[in-house]
Amino acid sequence: MARIAGITLPTNKKIKIALTYIKGIGEYTAKQICIKANINLESRVFNLTENEIFKIKSVIDQMCSSENKESSRHLLIEGDLVRYVQKKIQTLKSIRCYRGIRHSNKLPVRGQNTRNNARTRKGKAVPIAGKKKVAK
Numbered sequence: 134m135a136r137i138a139g140i141t142l143p144t145n146k147k148i149k150i151a152l153t154y155i156k157g158i159g160e161y162t163a164k165q166i167c168i169k170a171n172i173n174l175e176s177r178v179f180n181l182t183e184n185e186i187f188k189i190k191s192v193i194d195q196m197c198s199s200e201n202k203e204s205s206r207h208l209l210i211e212g213d214l215v216r217y218v219q220k221k222i223q224t225l226k227s228i229r230c231y232r233g234i235r236h237s238n239k240l241p242v243r244g245q246n247t248r249n250n251a252r253t254r255k256g257k258a259v260p261i262a263g264k265k266k267v268a269k
Contacts, residue, residue: 135178135186138193138211144179151178152189157210166192 135142135151142151152163167174170188172181181189196208209217225233235242241251252258 135181137186137190140211142178144177146178147174148172148176148178148181148189149174155193155210157208157214158193162196162208166196 134144137152138155140155142148142154149160149163149167152158152166153160158166164174166189169192170185172185172189193208193210197210197213198207222233222236226237227233232242239254239256241247241254245251247255
């Protein structure tokens, strides 16, 4: 059983797919991690040795560290990513920009239609008390 970044990876999946179960790691990043750790992309998680799991953990730690000189921004995963996104949303709310107002009113933020849809964002429909139905 491989446990990386606080997530237990599914044992029967290929390693490039299993790494995507970690929040903040997509298919491209998972492939880059496997290449840097010299691990076959087609190998399954249950076939990994303890040494290979340690290599993957060290590569992820290296990509997450702020001293990463290879790229201008480093990788954010799990709790750090959630905190970063929440901080950005809180900033939008505090400056009262359009997106921040939409976030605080629990409405769709990216221009979606709200007349007929957006039930997942707005929540269950609540009937208005005293509203008369139109008679035919």
